[in-house]
Amino acid sequence: MTETAITAVELAKTFDPASIEARWYAHWEDKGRFRPHRPDAAPFTIVNPPPNVTGSLHIGHALDNTLQDIVIRYERLRGKDALWVVGTDHAGIATQMVVERNLATQGVKRTDMSREAFIDHVWEWKGQSGGTITRQLRRLGCSMDWSREQFTMDPHFTTAVVKVFVDLYRRGLLYRDKRLVNWDPALKTAISDLEVETRETAGHMWHFKYPLADGATYTYVERDEDGNVVLEEERDYIAIATTRPETMLGDGAVAVHPSDTRYAPIVGTMCEIPVGPKEHRRLIPIIADEYPDPTFGSGAVKITGAHDANDYGVAQRNGIPLYRLMDEVAAMRSDGAPYAEASARAQAIARGESATPKEVDALNLVPDEYRGLDRYEARKRVVADIDAEGLMLRVEDKTIMQPFGDRGGVVIEPMLTDQWYVDAATLAQPPMQAVRDGRVEIVPKSWEKTFFNWMENIQPWCVSRQLWWGHRIPAWFGPDGEIFVAETEEEARAQAGNLPLERDPDVLDTWFSSALWPFATLGWPDQTELLAKHYPNDLLVSGFDILFFWDARMLMQGMEFMNGVPPWKKLYLHGLVRAADGQKMSKSKGNVVDPLGLIDKYGADALRFFMAAMESQGRDVKMDESRVEGYRNFATKLWNATRFCQANGIGASTSLAAPAATSAVNRWIVGEVVTVLAALDKAMAELRFDAATNAIYQFAWGTFCDWYLELIKGQIDDETRAVAGWVLDQILVMLHPFMPFVTEELWHAQGSRACDLIVAQWPQPQAEIDAAAKAEVEWLIALTTALRAAKNEGGIAPGARLEAYLAQPSPVAQAVIGGSMPAIERLARLSAIHLAPAPAGPAMQVSAGADLFVIPLEGVIDVTxxxxxxxxxxxxxxxxxxxxxxxxxxxxxxxxxxxxxxxxxxxxxxxxxxxxxxxxxxxxxxx
CATH class of the missing domain: 1.20.58 (Methane Monooxygenase Hydroxylase; Chain G, domain 1)
Incomplete structure (x- = not known):
């Protein structure tokens, strides 16, 4: 489409979204309308939450990107140098899963090829299938600067990621440590707490005896709340309960609460783990710790520090060894020395012999007969063996909360592994201060409490992943395990004195790289003009569900690497899109809504307007297809109103300011534009998308289409043509951020334009509200509305022409009756208004403002x-x-x-x- 081809055209009778959307989007993109083009103007910058390169547009994307596009189009119209940065995330886990599944259809496993060959396959897949969601964002009308499209694995982005890693390491904010992580056995990688879904599942609680060492006994006394003895017996064991018997093999202690008098006689003694060959069973200490709850179960808990997050804390506090039992697929370990040898060494450590962490980690305490078994098969064997020995007290059915990986789909195994960590607690301090002092505003403000609660209790951030696809960690290991971190292998070798080095095989967590999005997309670490102008960004729009995944981490990295300047000034958190009944959408429930299907059916404008209209701060959006259809009808209404204007010689306005107006109706509509513009600007400043859509909807449909066009029918002179054309232009500009396609089409249909609507100027009426005109027109509207309602309630035909009596007309009534009687007759269907008392007889009364009309009904209806x-x-x-x-x-x-x-x-x-x-x-x- 060329510039000269865009001239006034006669609109088709029927509004068809599909016929205009692709055409206009191609035109905007071809002409560079989405790029910043005002070098001397104030910048306005937003970055999109980069969708996974594997993704397709879902209804949440539609909401998120619609809100961003509304803001960027609004600011572009207001004259800002608007930049919307767009790109996709390499999505380490998701992408590797997709490519591995594709290879599996060819009978090929990832491990059948070299790492380099697999990475080549991933890049090949991206080239062929990785652009699906960006094409779909275009269908939604997103005015992103595609000329600067980013990918988190682009060379310049990789440079930024490597620099951040190395700099954090050198600043002491990134380190390698052996800690407990969430291990996904399906993906064979660590995942973050945020990627774990806790689900209720049917399980069991097994109660076992842990025999005391050397056949010792003690007097077990149980008392009620009043201190009365309810049970007293001699025991040669301590009872524990567990939902995961297979982890007993790695127990390092049994813990009881210091105040629990039942076990006071045996604290400090040893007990036996009741599993494995009898001659090699380990003894572990009974310790006191604040963690056990004396009122829950037996009050005694086994401590398996390498396989439970709570136990890990107890073990750390009390110096309990951490014995890892499982391999990367959560099968029982099969490596290392035979069980008898490993158990003997662990027993020596329990007696106080010193051991290095490396030696402890190497010990495989899984009995030989369990080695290599899947964890659940090992569970069955452990339970059966303990039961056969008579050491199981009982088993009970129990609903338990189990952690599942949100992508791997299997139960997560807490695992003690070597990983890279970021000191998030230190990095979190500047962002918290920025929110407190107002440099960063969170909208709605109610989310601040959640933000602070997480940030104040933040744990070290595990940033390494055991994948092949992603940013390779820039660290190399020397022959004795020394670590050398550098931006290049050459630098690392220089640090190591040219010792032989082996590169860390792990990659970085995807969120580590996406945390750099607000500044690395602008060219950092190079000091580009784009970075200087557009950092900090003005606004971030995201779902509340990635507040910690992404938003908080951008704050941390941005303030650390951009001289303490937050990455954006305002953070807007929207809700989720839910099914009509309020349930969360999911494929398993069959209630997922495809936004592309809605676009096919009703047009992108209707879907966008629905999303904005339903977005009320702090609330989720409930899907309602009938409302999407209603907003398609709204577009049709505006289409038909424009056709009416064309038929009556009302074309494009030539003035940014309101034309001169003398008639009351024209003076009134100019004032209404001033009113709706103020309401719209206020709503957008407060990011009240629902209020903004309501303001323009009510004005366009009700004020302009239903009243103004009706009021001017039959009396369209040159003044009215100028005013009506100007008002329609103001509607198109104000509505454009919400409904870009239909407004651009109508903008050009009305006449030759100096520019596309997308880069036009925001309304500047340079006019004031005319109180007298407003009072007169609102009086006429009130009279018409009241008469129509009265006719409907009284069973009078809508078109019936009636006579009315008004004994004491107000000044407003006198003005309207004297100057607008043709309009009264046409709209209110009053053939005459007598300024006199009404004759006796049946009548009905209607009000308009302070005026009470009496309308005789004799001969109009059967009053009785x-x-x-x-x-x-x-x-x-x-x-x-x-x-x-x-x-x-x-x-x-x-x-x-x-x-x-x-x-x-x-x-x-x-x-x-x-x-x-x-x-x-x-x-x-x-x-």
């Missing part, structure tokens, strides 16, 4: 029959209203009835109460 009909209907509605009120007032109904029954009764009561009020008013009008 109508009065009888209304009285019967009123009695019936009052009866239903009162019966429902009685039912709702009965406590038994509210307590026993289903919630939906109560809700229906409340709705029915409200309906009948409203009907009774309406019918009583109609009856009163008849006199």
């Amino acid at each position: 029959a109508e009065r009888s009909r209304l009285a019967k209907a009123l009695a019936a509605s009052e009866k239903e209203r009162d019966n429902l009120a009685k039912r709702l007032g009965n406590p038994a109904f509210a307590e026993k009835a289903k919630p939906e029954a109560v809700a229906k009764a409340q709705a029915d009561h409200a309906h009948h109460a409203g009907e009774a009020e309406r019918l009583a008013a109609a009856l009163a009008r008849l006199g």
